[in-house]
Amino acid sequence: MQRRMTPKYKQLQFDTAIRNPERYKNIISSLIDFNNKTLDDNCLLSIMCVMYRNGIVTSNEIEITDNLSDTELKDMIITVNSSRRADGGFPTGYQARFWTYMRTLSELGFVYAQYNEQLRISKIAEALANNKVDDQEAFSVQSLIYNRKSPYKNVSNNFNYFKFILQVLLKLNECNIKLKYTDFIVSMYNHDGNVGAYLEEITSNNITRDNILDYLNEVYDENNKPQTVLRDYPDVVLRILRIMGYITISSHGGELYISINKNNIDYIKDLLKLEISCSEEEKISALSYYNRSDTYFNKFISFINTHRKQDTINEKVYKSKLDDIVTVFEIDENKIINLINLLITNSREYPIVEFKYIPDPLKLEFYITILLYIKFKEDMFIKPNYKIDDIGIPISHAPGNIGDIEVFGKSIYWLIEVTLIRSKVQQYNNETTSVIRHINQAITDENTDKYLSFIAPIVHIDTERFYKVALTLSRAEGNVIYLKPYNINQFIESINDDIFEDMKEYTNSTIRSIKNISL
Secondary structure, three states, rough: OOOOOOEEOOOOOOHHHHHHHHOOHHHHHHHHHHHOOOOOOOHHHHHHHHHOOOOOOOOOEEEEOOOOOOHHHHHHHHHHHOOOOEEEEOOOOHHHHHHHHHHHHOOOOOOOOOOOOEEEEHHHHHHOOOOOOOOOHHHHHOOOOOOOEEEEEOOOOOHHHHHHHHOOOOOHOOOOOEEEEEHHHHHHHOOOHHHHHHHHHHOOOOOOOOHHHHHHHHHHHOOOOOHHHHEEEEHHHHHHHHOOEEEEEEEEEEEEEEOOEEEEEEEEEHHOOOOOOOOOOOHHHHHHHHHHHHHHHHHHHHHHHHOOOOOOHHHHHHHHHHHHHHHHHHOHHHHHHHHHHHHHHOOOOOOOHHHHOOHHHHHHHHEEEEHHHHHHOOOOEEEEEEEEEOOOOOOOOOOOOOOOOOEEEEEEEEEEEOOOOOOOHHHHHOHHHHHHHHHOOOOOOOOOOEEEEEEEOOOHHHHHHHHHHHHHHHOOOOOEEEEEEEEEHHHHHHHHHHHHHHHHHHHHHHHHHOOOOOO
């Protein structure tokens, strides 16, 4: 990639267009069928068509309907993106829009995506798309591939920021100190990854919200917009660090703090011991930079498998973490319902700032877990399967082949699947067959009834029809389950009544309707 300007030292920046790193898994999944295809205009338009249909890319001017043909959709995509400026070697239009979704994936070595060249998807990206590794595992090992000076960034900063900030947080943890948000912003300007010099810098200078802009201007010649410097760029980096499982975010006295995620501290220390280098050639050649990922794939998979924790149900631990969340953040039923409503209405209001950095789909899963805990904690064991930081806030979804939330009660096993997906195609493709497989494979004794609740902002008719058919087939195969798909408001109403009776009635009504069909 040709450099047009003399490189300078700059603030760390990832693309703010995708604020939810969990979306990258769906983006990669949309690319799988195009692996090794040449990224010419026709191929790029076909990829964008898939991404629009899957709800990854959206526009107020494009409505995805069942009868919308690919030809019509492609014409719309060309028109809607016609004014987008050339970027990353991709020309003006939808081609540059495609690069928006590839930039960070390229910087982390997940893909090789260059205009008019073959698309290449790394082995770790394929493993993520196929649920062989989860988000936290994939992003954490790929963080070792990253280098600030690379074919994708024309900067003088020349080191791995993720290794640097982990070493900083580990050092501070030894002294039981957390990193202030303002000091974290300063870390994003670091020139060379010198941990000692950085710690001396933030210790010697009392950097606060009131003086940080003056400090950055004086020391680092920063003149960008305050919102960009103090919020947009740092927030995206924090979200990436969280999905990597590296950090815990907390607040005190109106100040935000970042600390090492103690749940993963051994994992992090061992990860830093892996010898991963970046040659000068790899810092200037996009293909060489990408190839490093597959070079280290076997080492990464071995590391992941060695450190993957066996899931052991420890009821006391789960209850303790959920009880801490409810107590520390003073959450009652009304407050959690309000948080759910803010989320599903896409509000940017954050009554609890620590929850801001949870990706929205995972946030809904978290909120439903808290609601269940408040309602049923005396009678049932609530077991969410997402990964958490050391204070119990989720960092990434459950690994593949496992349900979202499991509830254990006397003679009851209740599986709850939660999604924020509103796209009909994406909901039907991603939230159906695996859910039924999870409930049918759940091991219970003969005296335990199985229940399944599917929860979404909108339950599309095709999704509901699938569940009705799956329910009937399961019953025909001897698997007795009771289920019902709920929109979020219906679910909240039902748990205030007898939700188990509601699922039984829905199930029995479905079975009766099938039996009454005349052949």
